[in-house]
Amino acid sequence: MSPARAMVQDANGAAAAAKPLANSSKLPKEVSDCTYELIESVAQFLLDRVSIRPKIGIICGSGMDGTTGCLADALTDSTSFPYETIPYFPTPTVPGHMGRLVFGYLGDVPVMCMQGRFHYYEGYPLWKCAMPVRVMKLVGVTHLLASNAAGGLNDKYRVGDIMIIKDHINLLGFAGNNPLMGPNDERFGPRFPAINRAYDVNVRRMAKQVATEMDINNITHEGVYSVVGGPSFETIAEIRMLGALGVDAVGMSTVHEVITARHCGMTSFAFSLITNKSVTDYESYEEPNHEEVIDMGKQREPVLKEFITRLVKKIEDDRDE
Numbered sequence: 204m205s206p207a208r209a210m211v212q213d214a215n216g217a218a219a220a221a222k223p224l225a226n227s228s229k230l231p232k233e234v235s236d237c238t239y240e241l242i243e244s245v246a247q248f249l250l251d252r253v254s255i256r257p258k259i260g261i262i263c264g265s266g267m268d269g270t271t272g273c274l275a276d277a278l279t280d281s282t283s284f285p286y287e288t289i290p291y292f293p294t295p296t297v298p299g300h301m302g303r304l305v306f307g308y309l310g311d312v313p314v315m316c317m318q319g320r321f322h323y324y325e326g327y328p329l330w331k332c333a334m335p336v337r338v339m340k341l342v343g344v345t346h347l348l349a350s351n352a353a354g355g356l357n358d359k360y361r362v363g364d365i366m367i368i369k370d371h372i373n374l375l376g377f378a379g380n381n382p383l384m385g386p387n388d389e390r391f392g393p394r395f396p397a398i399n400r401a402y403d404v405n406v407r408r409m410a411k412q413v414a415t416e417m418d419i420n421n422i423t424h425e426g427v428y429s430v431v432g433g434p435s436f437e438t439i440a441e442i443r444m445l446g447a448l449g450v451d452a453v454g455m456s457t458v459h460e461v462i463t464a465r466h467c468g469m470t471s472f473a474f475s476l477i478t479n480k481s482v483t484d485y486e487s488y489e490e491p492n493h494e495e496v497i498d499m500g501k502q503r504e505p506v507l508k509e510f511i512t513r514l515v516k517k518i519e520d521d522r523d524e
């Protein structure tokens with residue numbers, strides 16, 4: 204075992220160690236209070252308590268972040284921080300979304316993993332939803348991998364399929380809402396970042412190789428994701444509009460995280476698990492619901508775990524070259 208590994212505390216130990224400091228600090232209310240220095244202090248809080256130095260940060264979407272069968276459970280030599288023990292961190296309010304930041308090894312690759320994310324519909328502004336991505340950056344993470352659950356619009360997609368995201372339509376952005384709104388600190392990135400190459404072509408290529416190796420090409424696609432605010436699912440007219448815009452899958456997350464990651468120079472990759480088919484027919488009695496989203500996430504969890512583990516390994520090997 205490497206010296207770095209030997210120093211990692213067990214999950215309970217670290218959580219206990221984290222508690223006293225965290226309770227004394229409240230999440231800032233205004234974006235202008237969420238400064239570089241504040242994010243730096245959160246990153247330092249974590250770095251002081253773990254010895255591994257991950258280059259890959261993972262955000263687990265619905266179904267992969269629950270109390271059972273979560274990706275984070277697959278990490279070895281793990282140190283876990285319940286969100287409420289981390290200074291200035293928000294806490295999730297959605298059933299099925301745990302709230303823990305877990306450091307550990309996926310296979311033999313050091314990673315940090317968000318088990319539970321923050322959504323706009325929970326009442327958090329987008330900068331707050333995406334704040335953990337900046338923490339990852341200052342911890343030293345170079346690659347963000349985000350997963351989500353999404354409704355499938357593309358006729359070829361079936362429930363349980365995987366969609367590698369090649370691009371997004373930021374509907375919240377169209378409505379004048381973006382995680383980068385507010386003062387810009389150039390230490391994170393430029394005022395006007397380009398976002399047209401948000402989903403890294405090289406990592407997407409690796410993900411497709413992984414799908415081939417796992418023999419899951421028949422359930423793997425590449426497509427366009429659109430974010431809506433939620434929490435209500437879409438109307439039929441809205442789904443038809445999104446389809447006409449070229450959207451393949453629709454969800455309520457990820458885009459603000461990827462924008463924030465790209466702004467601070469991180470390489471980004473994201474994929475959707477198609478947990479339900481979007482309803483396009485006025486005669487249909489089908490209704491999307493959160494329970495089916497969680498159930499499908501759990502059913503596909505072994506495949507997704509394998510998919511992410513192999514991808515993380517490829518990214519790490521590629522970084523080393």
Ligand SMILES: O=P(O)(O)O[C@@H]1C[C@H](O)[C@@H](CO)O1
Nearest residue numbers: 264265351352455456493496
């Ligand atoms: O966090 P993700 O985007 O995976 O969660 C999706 C969107 C809503 O939070 C929820 C709807 O069931 O799943």
